[in-house]
Amino acid sequence: MNLQTTGRKALMALGAALLMAHATAQAPSYxxxxxxGAGAQATLDKLSYKGGTPTIAYLPMGTEYNYHVALYEGIKSVPGIKSFMLSPYSGSDQAGQMGMLQDVTSRKDVDAILIISFDEHSLAPLIKKAVDAGKxxxxVNSDIPNFPTPVHGVVGVNQRIANKALAEWARAQAKDAPxxxxxxxxxxxxxxxxxxxxFLDGLKDSNWKLATRINGGWSVEKGNTAAMDMLQANPGINAIYASSDYMALGAALAAKSLGRTNISIYGYDGDTGALEDIANGGGVTATTNTSPVKMGRMAALFAVDLLNRKSxxxxxxxxxxxxxKGNVQAVLKQPADLYPKPSKAY
Incomplete structure (x- = not known):
């Protein structure tokens, strides 16, 4: 009798475990x-995909940015798909990206296009052609609610809310010192x-005052040059916000070159280089980690669901x-979710 009871309990436990595993497998992947926004959603009635292993083309805006390559690390990690990346090296080569978009739109073997848009108005006519072609x-890496032509999806971060939160956090850490x-x-x-x-929304009605705002060009080099000019023209600046980690790293180099150790520098992205800079006290104070590898994975899974009309x-x-500084070690201890990998084990 005890054996029968034990056996029933074991079977019940096994059944519960299988149900939990099934529920986990069915849990949303994004x-x-x-x-x-109104009029911004493309319908699925033009899709040319008929089943089988889908092919996804990923078109970032410049492989000079590790962040864009990190997104592809996430995309290609998704099982059951084929994928490839096409991109100019320079993030300012809009013509190069447009030509590549035309190429993948004409390819019958491409089922879905994941694209980063720096200039939505220039890309819009070509995006429309891609949608009309059944792709x-x-x-990706945006939260635009009303792309100039309808698209099937947008994957990214609510950038205004995230950066407002960063500004409010920074002020709290500084105990609202001016x-x-x-x-x-x-x-x-x-x-x-x-x-x-x-970020500027997060400074409203505070004693953090905007001294100047200039174009840092997205890159380390351009960010360094812009920050050098900014700090020399405005020596009273003691906090810098950069719209990307690459520019934040450039600003940190500028501050170091000028011997400015009293400057707080805030970035945005979650680039491995910036994370290690924070960990090693290189000059970047904090960043908003948007987890690009995870974002790429989510974007690919979302595209597959769209192709299969599950979304x-x-x-x-x-x-x-x-x-x-207080939590960066925990992030760096998860190298599977980072690209490039950290330079050492943390």
């Missing part, structure tokens, strides 16, 4: 999509506007966290 089109702030913008675009705009589209908001 946050539930939210509706895009799933997802804008600061003179310089802002390094990216090249003019929706994402540049939202990122810097969010009708929308905006997928990727979770973020503010990373600083």
């Amino acid at each position: 946050p539930a999509p939210k509706p895009l 799933v089109v997802v804008i 600061k003179s702030v310089g802002v390094l913008d990216g090249e003019p675009s929706y994402i540049a506007t939202e990122r810097a705009g969010g 009708s589209g929308g905006y997928v908001n990727v979770p973020t966290e503010i990373v600083y």
